[in-house]
Amino acid sequence: MNSAPTTWRIARLVAAKDLRVEWHSRIATNQVLPFAAVTMVIFAFALDSDAVLQRVAPGLVWLATLFSVLVLVQRAFAVEAEDGALEATRVAGVDPRAIYLGKALALGLQLFVLEIVLLVAAVVLYAQSVPLEGALLLTATLISATCGLAAVGILYGGLTAGQSGRETLLPLLTLPAVAPVLIGATRATEAARGTAGAVVSDGWPWLGLLAVFAVAFGVGGALAFGPLIDE
Amino acid sequence: MDTESRSPVVRLDDAVAVLGGFPALAGASIEIDHGEILLLRGPNGAGKTTLLRLCAGLVPLARGAGEVLGHDLSTERESIRQRVGLLGHHNGLYLDLTVGENVRFWGSTVGADDREIAGAIERMGVGDRLVDVTVRRLSAGQRRRTALACLVARRAELWLLDEPHAGLDATARDDIDAILRAAARAGATVVVASHELERAGALATRTVDVVAGQINPAAGEATP
Amino acid sequence: MTSTDSALAATPASPDESSRHGTGTKATRVLGVATIVSMGWLLVFGLGFSPADRDQEEAVRILYVHVPTIWVAYLGFAVTALCSGIYLFGKKKSLQLDRIAGASAEIAVAFVAVTLAVGAMWGRITWGVYWQWDARLTTTALLFVTYIGYLAVRRLGGSHEQRAKRSAVIGLIAVLEVPLVHWSVRLWRSLHQEATVLNPDDGVQIDGLMLFSLFVGVIAFTLLYAWLLLHRSRGMWMEDVLDDRGLDDALAARRAEAGGRPSPEPAGETS
Numbered sequence: 001m002n003s004a005p006t007t008w009r010i011a012r013l014v015a016a017k018d019l020r021v022e023w024h025s026r027i028a029t030n031q032v033l034p035f036a037a038v039t040m041v042i043f044a045f046a047l048d049s050d051a052v053l054q055r056v057a058p059g060l061v062w063l064a065t066l067f068s069v070l071v072l073v074q075r076a077f078a079v080e081a082e083d084g085a086l087e088a089t090r091v092a093g094v095d096p097r098a099i100y101l102g103k104a105l106a107l108g109l110q111l112f113v114l115e116i117v118l119l120v121a122a123v124v125l126y127a128q129s130v131p132l133e134g135a136l137l138l139t140a141t142l143i144s145a146t147c148g149l150a151a152v153g154i155l156y157g158g159l160t161a162g163q164s165g166r167e168t169l170l171p172l173l174t175l176p177a178v179a180p181v182l183i184g185a186t187r188a189t190e191a192a193r194g195t196a197g198a199v200v201s202d203g204w205p206w207l208g209l210l211a212v213f214a215v216a217f218g219v220g221g222a223l224a225f226g227p228l229i230d231e
Numbered sequence: 232m233d234t235e236s237r238s239p240v241v242r243l244d245d246a247v248a249v250l251g252g253f254p255a256l257a258g259a260s261i262e263i264d265h266g267e268i269l270l271l272r273g274p275n276g277a278g279k280t281t282l283l284r285l286c287a288g289l290v291p292l293a294r295g296a297g298e299v300l301g302h303d304l305s306t307e308r309e310s311i312r313q314r315v316g317l318l319g320h321h322n323g324l325y326l327d328l329t330v331g332e333n334v335r336f337w338g339s340t341v342g343a344d345d346r347e348i349a350g351a352i353e354r355m356g357v358g359d360r361l362v363d364v365t366v367r368r369l370s371a372g373q374r375r376r377t378a379l380a381c382l383v384a385r386r387a388e389l390w391l392l393d394e395p396h397a398g399l400d401a402t403a404r405d406d407i408d409a410i411l412r413a414a415a416r417a418g419a420t421v422v423v424a425s426h427e428l429e430r431a432g433a434l435a436t437r438t439v440d441v442v443a444g445q446i447n448p449a450a451g452e453a454t455p
Numbered sequence: 456m457t458s459t460d461s462a463l464a465a466t467p468a469s470p471d472e473s474s475r476h477g478t479g480t481k482a483t484r485v486l487g488v489a490t491i492v493s494m495g496w497l498l499v500f501g502l503g504f505s506p507a508d509r510d511q512e513e514a515v516r517i518l519y520v521h522v523p524t525i526w527v528a529y530l531g532f533a534v535t536a537l538c539s540g541i542y543l544f545g546k547k548k549s550l551q552l553d554r555i556a557g558a559s560a561e562i563a564v565a566f567v568a569v570t571l572a573v574g575a576m577w578g579r580i581t582w583g584v585y586w587q588w589d590a591r592l593t594t595t596a597l598l599f600v601t602y603i604g605y606l607a608v609r610r611l612g613g614s615h616e617q618r619a620k621r622s623a624v625i626g627l628i629a630v631l632e633v634p635l636v637h638w639s640v641r642l643w644r645s646l647h648q649e650a651t652v653l654n655p656d657d658g659v660q661i662d663g664l665m666l667f668s669l670f671v672g673v674i675a676f677t678l679l680y681a682w683l684l685l686h687r688s689r690g691m692w693m694e695d696v697l698d699d700r701g702l703d704d705a706l707a708a709r710r711a712e713a714g715g716r717p718s719p720e721p722a723g724e725t726s
Contacts, residue, residue: 017328021328083324085321085324091289091315091316091317092316092337177601180639183640183642209635209638213639224627249702253705258710291614443710
């Protein structure tokens with residue numbers, strides 16, 4: 001018998017599998033991306049003022065991201081539940097930490113692409129622009145916020161997968177938990193693009209918050225995932 | 232019959248398992264030896280599925296004692312799972328992935344190499360034309376064979392199959408039988424829950440009745 | 456999960472006692488009387504003896520409920536976290552710990568609801584608005600929702616052990632979550648505007664009698680919490696016992712069903 005693969009190797013396998021499922025099914029590409037884009041458009045209908053839109057654009061980008069996280073997490077576990085695959089991974093004794101990290105990685109990559117699209121949408125629809133000196137802060141913010149969102153999303157997605165009332169329980173658990181990400185990422189994005197007189201240096205404390213959040217939930221989630229999906 | 236002096240693959244002693252408050256298993260006792268193909272028969276709701284899931288370490292043992300592959304069912308369920316393959320009403324496949332991608336995923340989680348995975352696909356007859364087809368496009372029988380290929384790739388030592396013949400045509404059923412016999416010859420222990428008594432009975436080396444959550448030696452058969 | 460029948464092992468008292476008397480015991484009755492007496496004291500001091508505040512006038516009396524309820528709620532959440540931790544990491548998986556954790560969270564959530572409700576009234580009178588996006592208020596609101604989520608997870612179903620393990624994990628994750636929320640909200644408010652809110656229990660020059668009334672409030676609500684906790688955790692215990700007793704009956708019925716010997720399929724089908 002070959003040596004058993006490491007947790008990290010299985011995590012990569014799980015992530016590759018999730019991305020391959022998306023490659024074949026194109027659900028996130030064909031449904032979630034348009035959903036997020038439509039959200040950006042209807043924000044404009046609700047707020048109905050160019051000045052207001054320009055002021056709150058960073059918040060709207062992250063709000064649209066949050067909604068999309070909920071949809072993507074549902075999808076990530078619908079794939080597992082469709083033919084009893086999540087249960088099969090439990091029977092197969094696949095390390096739950098590896099499942100957690102792998103699924104979070106795949107979700108994170110999809111989210112990252114989605115956020116880029118939303119930022120482009122903000123540039124086009126809400127007349128946003130990012131000065132060069134803010135680009136580094138913005139990139140770092142995108143990465144750490146994405147990690148935090150994916151860590152929380154997969155953790156609660158796994159808990160609610162296969163439970164009755166999962167569609168409603170997932171947002172109830174997720175939204176209060178990711179409130180710091182919404183606040184932090186929005187403020188950091190505002191700092192990066194200089195909304196309302198903010199300067200780039202205002203953003204770094206927020207980046208610290210986002211990074212601590214991502215690490216705390218990443219580690220906590222990896223440890224908690226096994227007990228949560230087990231019976 | 233297996234005459235090895237090793238401890239039995241499965242030993243249950245007055246095992247009780249509860250599903251949502253209902254005692255699906257109400258004190259089941261049985262020993263299953265290496266290389267057996269055991270048939271569980273009994274009406275719907277007798278507890279056959281729960282018995283298989285208990286042996287797979289999926290359902291907790293509420294009372295009684297049990298051991299699978301030398302591991303205690305109440306404390307070492309994690310260790311059991313890695314060596315057991317369960318094929319229930321679901322196949323545990325990713326419908327948007329191809330046959331090859333599914334088998335490769337399940338095989339690589341235990342560190343199987345490409346040769347082993349290709350061998351598993353070949354043995355279950357889902358190679359050639361089928362290997363690059365997404366599972367969603369397969370027939371029930373082809374899906375079942377893909378799931379069995381995953382069990383082979385995962386190197387399961389104890390195969391637990393819930394109604395493996397259900398919904399399949401005659402050819403597919405013959406294929407499943409051949410696959411199970413080959414698995415038993417290769418050293419796996421097979422437990423089958425089935426309604427298809429003529430078919431599964433011919434396949435099995437031993438038959439027991441599951442009645443109201445308990446296990447009795449099959450009527451008309453000597454207790455081993 | 457480790458001890459197979461811990462559900463039964465964790466029920467030391469005899470079931471007869473509980474079935475005769477409900478959830479009351481001598482201890483809860485003494486506690487109950489003490490709670491009523493101290494609530495009476497709180498009424499007398501809070502509404503009668505303590506003076507009106509110079510700035511807040513009569514509205515200050517709301518604080519004798521507002522402040523003690525949130526303090527006791529924090530105590531309740533701490534008890535939940537502690538019991539969850541002991542359950543997860545301790546050797547003996549006692550379901551009693553899980554029930555105390557659950558009961559404590561339920562009571563604490565109710566207390567936070569009271570805090571928020573009377574706080575909004577106080578805010579309307581003192582600040583002219585029901586709500587301020589102040590760090591403390593926002594954190595409290597998120598804390599409230601977080602523990603509503605915890606209570607929802609407790610009701611997901613499954614075996615007692617499953618419920619206990621799952622909710623213990625969520626109980627500990629909440630401990631991870633709350634400081635992060637607090638940190639982010641603090642940073643948010645401090646960067647954007649100085650706290651415009653005067654801190655209610657910051658006590659500029661708090662009157663002795665007012666302080667005493669607050670103290671009576673804390674005692675009264677702590678007693679109320681303890682009294683509710685005993686009753687609710689015993690109630691949860693009885694629900695569990697009822698479940699288990701149902702299992703015994705169901706098991707007996709299931710065994711009797713098989714007692715008539717199996718009715719085998721027609722002979723000849725077995726090989």
